[in-house]
Amino acid sequence: MRAQRMQRTLLSLVLRLLLLCTVATGKCSGKYHELLLQLQRQADLMQDPSTLLDPYIRLQGLHSPVLQEHCRERPGDFPSEDALWRLSRQDFLQTLNTTLGLILRMLSALQQDLPEPTNAEMNVRGFGNNIHCMAQLLSGSSDPKAAEPTQPGPGPTPLPPTPPSSTFQRKLRNCGFLRGYHRFMRTAGQVLRGWGERQGRSRRHSPCRALKRGARRTRPFPEVRRLAPRGQPPR
């Protein structure tokens, strides 16, 4: 257990350094709407099952109805839709960032099982960069550390799924994971679109100030702190 915790900490550290490194080399856009639109588009791009799930199913021969029925997202792999909607913006971004780290590790492990070439990993990294920039914009600081999105989120950092014992189970597991990934990205896109709609309704106020105010006022729900209601099927 202790070793596992150490491993998790190490992974988290690596991910933070990775993202920081990427962020340090790039430059964030200060335009909220531009950034939000970019995030929405990236989420739309990544929610498309034809980018990852469909090729994986085809490559692994999992297209039968029996197997399709069991290619489903496992509870706890990704935060549920409800949980994401209830999060404050800062917490939402933090959760996104944490989950992206998990996705990156899974994609890396899946590399040889996916058809070449796939841009999924690059997309996730780009999405992570924009999340960082959005977090930075919301906090109103130009210092990347001030808005470091890899701070511990509302709940424990999810672990990558334990690799199953047999190749067959691993295939099903990966299939379910990819399905969950697309579902998660679809929900994230919806939440981000919700931000744009709310912003449109309160156009009289400065978006930046309003966001900051919202960020300060929004307090994470205790149940959301667990991120994903483990054991519940995703909606």
Add this chain to the structure above:
Amino acid sequence: MEAFNVIIFHNRFKETCSHLKLNFSSLHFIFFRRRDPMALFAVLQTTFLLALLPLRTYQSEVLSEPLPLTPESLNVSINSTKQCLHLQWTVHNPDYHQEFKMVFQIQISRFKASNVIWLENYSTTVKRNQVLHWSWESELPLECAIHFVRMRTMVDDARIPAPRLWSNWSSWEKADAQNSLGDHPLYVFPKDKLVEEGSNVTVCYISRNHQDNISCYLEDVLIYGRQLDQNVWAFEFKNVSFIRKTGTNFYCKGQGDPEGVVLLVSKVLEEPRDFSCETQDLKTLTCTWDPGNDTGLIQLPSYTLFESFSGKKTLCKHRNRCDWQVTQDSQEMYNFTLVAENYFRKRSVSILFNLIHGVHPMAPYSLFPKSVSATNATVTWKVYSIGSSSALLCQLQLLGEGKVIQQHNISVRVNGEYLLSELKPDTEYMARVRCAYADHFWKWSELISQNFTTAEAAPSEAPDVWRDVTFVSGHPTVTLFWKPLSKVHANGKILFYNVVVENLDEPSSLKVLSVPAPANSTKVTLNQSSYQIYVTAHNSVGPSPASAVAISGHPGNENVEEGRMNGTEDGFPMSWKPQSRNATGYVVEWCDSPQHLPCVLRWKNLGPTNTDTVISSGAFRPGVRYNFRIYEISTKRMAHLLEKKAGYLKELAPSYNPKVNMSNLTSHSFTLSWKDYPTESQTGFIQGYYVYLKSKTGEKCHRGFEKTFLTDNSVCCKYTIDNPDQKTFVVKDLQPESAYEFLVTPYTSAGEGPLDDFRKVTTPDEYSHILIHIILPMVFFVFVIMIICYLKSQWLKDKCYPDIPDPYKSSVLSLIKFKENPHITIMNVNDCVPDAIEVVNKPEGSKMQFVGTRKSPTETKVGCLGQDNTFTVSLYSCDGITVKGYVEWEFLSGLAGALSLWTNVCQAPTCCVAVFSHARVPFPSLCPTTLNVYLSYF
């Protein structure tokens, strides 16, 4: 009966359970078999022998009596990954230190001890303190069944005297992999399976829930297995085939999640082909081969290169290539063995390789042309040196227009250089070089190439010039034409042409024109002097030799009769008769497309000895008339027209017919003419015309016509006009009032024109012209008469029917009035009996006298009526009367009619005349048989 199977591996390399690993211990064992019926004897024998053993320690190695030994500590373990049962045992023999050859008989049962499925004799040499191992691979996953194992031994050594007896069976050892399973309701075994294409695989499942309905699928296809036990079902797949790299999915599903296995099927590893080695620098060897088809697995086979002389080997990094470092110990011969290996197979190929004989040098580099002139160029290149003293043989090739035109072999150590000569100016060349090992040629290196272009030189030949002279107002206008110089003679890009016009009558007068390229003609207007015109082509280096043309200021003899000729596939063959013995040559000129203006003038120069030639051109087309003019060139470069010729490359049938006018149509003939039909622009020489005549009545063809059938099978008469200049034709001997169709079409040697535009004509009535000849003058005559009558109407009236004098207006009355005679008497009607009725209707003016009585009809015959059906009745009476007339008539045809006439009063006291003139009778101008006139007097 006990089952007995043997696993055999042919040409297969597979680390299976049947490979034994022998560990040598310090123990030696001797095994004897003990027979149960002889148990007591055996025990005694053993005791006796054991007692004797110390005494026999120093005896020879050949034992006199066998000792029964039983295997001990038999341990059975399961290797699930390899589906192997692993056996480990010892044989207790504390007294002997020698090695013995022994046989171990092993029995394996499945599900229960009595169900023996395997029996095998395993022979080996046993040493002292040795732990023995043996493995067995199960085709059925071990998790799906409990297995039992036992064994017995027998000494099989020549040093041990017979009889050789089996020892007792060991006790059954149980191998149960199901113990380690969890509490899942469904298991499928094996977990993963790597198999070779074409092999057989057995898969099984264990269901913990007996009531669960389990369905199993192989790649989505429902399949049914064989029940092995209450909970266990097995599926045997024979001759499995490769489906995809990620494996073939087999899965079973009950109530819960599916469980399955992925069969990773590998294609059969092929033997490497075309295995060969070579070196580029005598330092590194590169061996290549064709690995054949991919095995289809993510895990690739390994390739190892082994050299037997040095005993070295290397693991290749690529599946089709391997590098080998040549050692410094000057090893020349190498015996390489390439071993390809995967989980299932090992394939190997060998070659014997001499290092010196396999040198394939690297491609030379830095190939550059230098000092490139119009005809020479020096090329340089470099090579990678091989060893310290070895030279390379390099081959330098010069290519022009894609073909090798020069080839030179040069020995090179480091730098190569060669002077290429006999090059053409302004020409692009390619130099390319390849090299081979000079000490032992084996293979050329890769080629390197470099393009270069030689410098320009002045054009080497005068342009081919011709002229076209036209006279405008007596002044010659000369159009000069020249052909572009060929690349061989241009020696560079032609920039402009210089035209120098020299007036021979005024030597000091020179006119120079510069025409920029790529123009190929220019126009010069001259006066009536003689001229010499020089044309030169210029490139960046200088001018070409000049081409001269002489022009006379006066028109030459153009009145040369045109001859005809026929074209052939090769062109137009033509010949001519020289006029002068001093001709310097001949020129034939023509237009390539005479039907299109302006004419694209072409010409061909011929030497003075030529009197015939064949003019050919890619522009010549069939059906086009080409006109050729042959000139003789004098020593003064003056051209004189010799002959004109016209011809067709191939004559074609006329494409259209002349427009024909029809005239002079009578009841028996008509005339056709087509005067404006040009024959020069036709698709062949017009040899004449065909006149086609079709009759509706189908009458016979007339004289000169011949019967023919048209394409629509209709019959027609055809007349042939064989004179192309005749352009009128009279069609005679026609029937009056008949319809005809006619067509005029020209014909050439290739055929006639289109027969699709017949015109119709109908001959008139035979008498109509006579009628016309009569009626028209008559009408004219009547018209004249009418005019005359109109003009002379008063005269006619006076002559024909003068006015009747009115008695009341008579001068006599005035006289009476003047005398005022009271006894003026008016004639009584009753007293006035008309004395005569005159019908005036005939030209002869005959009168019919009628003496009628009052109210009595008077019948008289009258002649024909006048032209206007009128007649006149004149009544002479001396006293005033009232007359009523009534006329009736009848014709021969029975047509009759009547008409009330008129009323008139003749009131004169004296005789009067009542004139009823121009009474019109409404019937045709025929003669009535009777005409009755009734008159009543009042």
